[in-house]
Amino acid sequence: MTSWLDVPADHPFGIHNLPYGVFSTSRDPERRVGVRIGDQVLDAGAVAAIGRGAGLVGDGPDLAAAWQTSSLNAFLALGRPAWTAARDWLTEILTDEVHRAGVEPHVYPLGEVTLHLPIEVADYVDFYASEDHASNVGQIFRPDNAALPPNWKHLPIGYHGRSGTVVVSGTDVIRPRGQRKAPSDAAPVFGPSIRLDIEAELGYVVGGATELGSSISVDAAEDHLFGVVLLNDWSARDIQAWEYVPLGPFLGKSFATSISAWVTPLDALRDARVALPGQSEPRPLPYLAGDAFGLDLHLEVILNGTVVSRPEYAGMYWSPAQMLAHLTVNGASVRNGDLFGSGTISGPEKETRGSLLELTWNGTEPLTLEDGTSRGFLEDGDTVTITAWAPGPEDCRIALGAVTGTIRPAR
Ligand code: CA
Numbered sequence: 001m002t003s004w005l006d007v008p009a010d011h012p013f014g015i016h017n018l019p020y021g022v023f024s025t026s027r028d029p030e031r032r033v034g035v036r037i038g039d040q041v042l043d044a045g046a047v048a049a050i051g052r053g054a055g056l057v058g059d060g061p062d063l064a065a066a067w068q069t070s071s072l073n074a075f076l077a078l079g080r081p082a083w084t085a086a087r088d089w090l091t092e093i094l095t096d097e098v099h100r101a102g103v104e105p106h107v108y109p110l111g112e113v114t115l116h117l118p119i120e121v122a123d124y125v126d127f128y129a130s131e132d133h134a135s136n137v138g139q140i141f142r143p144d145n146a147a148l149p150p151n152w153k154h155l156p157i158g159y160h161g162r163s164g165t166v167v168v169s170g171t172d173v174i175r176p177r178g179q180r181k182a183p184s185d186a187a188p189v190f191g192p193s194i195r196l197d198i199e200a201e202l203g204y205v206v207g208g209a210t211e212l213g214s215s216i217s218v219d220a221a222e223d224h225l226f227g228v229v230l231l232n233d234w235s236a237r238d239i240q241a242w243e244y245v246p247l248g249p250f251l252g253k254s255f256a257t258s259i260s261a262w263v264t265p266l267d268a269l270r271d272a273r274v275a276l277p278g279q280s281e282p283r284p285l286p287y288l289a290g291d292a293f294g295l296d297l298h299l300e301v302i303l304n305g306t307v308v309s310r311p312e313y314a315g316m317y318w319s320p321a322q323m324l325a326h327l328t329v330n331g332a333s334v335r336n337g338d339l340f341g342s343g344t345i346s347g348p349e350k351e352t353r354g355s356l357l358e359l360t361w362n363g364t365e366p367l368t369l370e371d372g373t374s375r376g377f378l379e380d381g382d383t384v385t386i387t388a389w390a391p392g393p394e395d396c397r398i399a400l401g402a403v404t405g406t407i408r409p410a411r
Contacts, residue, residue, distance in 0.1 A: 001394070003094045005107065007038035012399030014038065016392045018090055019262035019401060020072055020227070023113040031070035031116055034108075035090055036262055036401075041113050043106040045069075047093065050102055060085050071120040072226075072263060076207030076336040080223040083207070087267050115261035117168040118229070119205055122335035124163040124257070125327060126201070126233060126249075126343065127156050129318035133346035136358045141241060153282055156318040156326045158340070161233075162254035166339065169260050169403040173234055175380060175410040176255040180238035192410035193236035193252075195363065196378040199344040200301050200311050200354035200386050203231035204320050205263050206338035213331045218290030221321035224334060225266050229259040230299075230386050230403040231341050237357055237377070259339070262401025269398065272296045272390035274314050284322070287329055292319035295390065297400070299345060301354065302385040303378075306369040311345040311354040313388070380409045 003015045013019070013036050023034040023041055034041040045067030061082040066075040075086070093099040128134055131148070134157075138147040151157065167173075175196055181188035207226045210216060216224055233253060240252030273293045283289075297313035323340060344354040353359045356377055360366055363376030378384070385404040392398040 001091075001095060003037060004097045004100050005037055005040060005094060010396065011038050012389055012397045014396055015091065015094060016394070016396050017264065017268050017398045018087065019264045019268070020044075020075070020118065021262045021401070022071055022116045022118045023108075024116065025108060025113055033067035033069070033072060033075065034113065036110070037094055039110045041108045041110055042090075042094070042103070043108065044090065046106045047103050051093070063089070070116070071337070072118050072205070073120050073337040076119070076205070076226055077209060079208040083226060083265065084267065087265060115168065115170075117166070117259075118261060118263050119337045119339065121163040121166045121339050122337040124161040124166055124339045124341075125158050126161050126253075126341040127158040127318065127323050128343040129156055129316045129323065130343055130346045130354070131317045132315070132348050133344040133354065133358065136346060136353065140357060140362045153279075153317075154284065155288070156323045158323070158327070159248040161257060161341075163339070165254055166257045166259060169258055169401065169405070171256075171258060171405060172408045173256045173258070173405045174408050176236050176239065176251070177410050178236060178239035178251050179242055181242045182238075188242060193238055194377070195237035196407065197235045197237050197356045198301065198378070198384050199233035199235055200299055200309065201231040201233055201344055202295070202297065202313060202342040202388075203229040203259050204324070204340050204342070205229060206324070206334050206340070207336050208334075209336050210328065210333045212333045214333065215328045215331060216324050216334065218288065218292055218321045218325045221324045222266065224324060225320055227263040227265040228269070228400065229263055230388055230400050231260075232258040232384065232386055232403050232405060233341055233344070234258065234405070235355070235357075237362070256405075257341075258403050258405045260401030260403040264398065264400050268392070269295055269390055271392050272398065276319055277315055277317065279317070288322050288325060290321065290325075292321045294319055297388050297390045299354070299386060299388040302387070303367070303375065304369055304371065304383055306371075308367055308369075309351060309353055309359060311352050312347050313342070313345050315347050316342060316345065378407050380407050382407045
């Protein structure tokens, strides 16, 4: 399958990908939903409005109204049948030459658009679904205890984060200030974090809002899992280590969370579905059983141009469907625009760890970058970029939108 647009068959943002974002142009600063194809952006709402007027879109959901808004939330509210219909329609208008004359005026070069935060983030939750990450953090933070907490294989552990500080890729990250106290210190001190870190994660974007008191089963999770973003859960390890007992992360993580500008539909990752690595012992409780799947995603973490890690998402213990089922099993509702993170993606090999905490073993084994400098944690001016790809149909690669951010000095 090919597009009439000039997009190479092996382009990682080809016709099988079609991620959604929110963009504006200098000529039209109104924010609206765009769909990326190759290195171009389709003004999806403008074309849907023409199509509806010409009777081409039919009596389905009003995609033009959903897309001519400043976030994906209205589209997320339409639910799974509309998401699938929209993707089918986009594929048709971008592949059938008959639509070319009507569509082409609404396609912009990627370099001419400004990308914005794609969703108005409703609630934000971060999980902890990598066994290797949880085990490494346990060994570093709690060396006298078992590496994994006793509940870890029974439920997907998570905490509620701060939705208002989720920012789009490219936004600078200001070094946080706060309290820290090393175990050997007599008293806490206050100042800019000296152990600023990253966490390479996948974020899941949720739609199809539910009512208070209802739950989403593992098997029904796909009706609410719209798509994925790459997510960097910036973490101040010194602030975190002092504050986290007993209620978990707070100011050590709430200062900023970066997500990619492009939301990749779950429908684009059909060929990337894999079985979970294993949940035989202990078996999860029945509400966590069902059609749970993993994803074969290959990440790269790049610090100032040097690839410092290659995490593999396929090794994650808990599936997104299980995380969403657990998140709602108590009757908590979901909202359109909810976002939940997978937790840091780390594998068993050192070069697949998704945080500097693990890569440098809490700063004791610094990394050497290609410019000859070394890092335990992040310095002001450092830029971190996370990329990922997955196998797609017809042997193509599906790239996720990159997430990048640069550290600026504390204010
Ligand atoms: Ca995290």
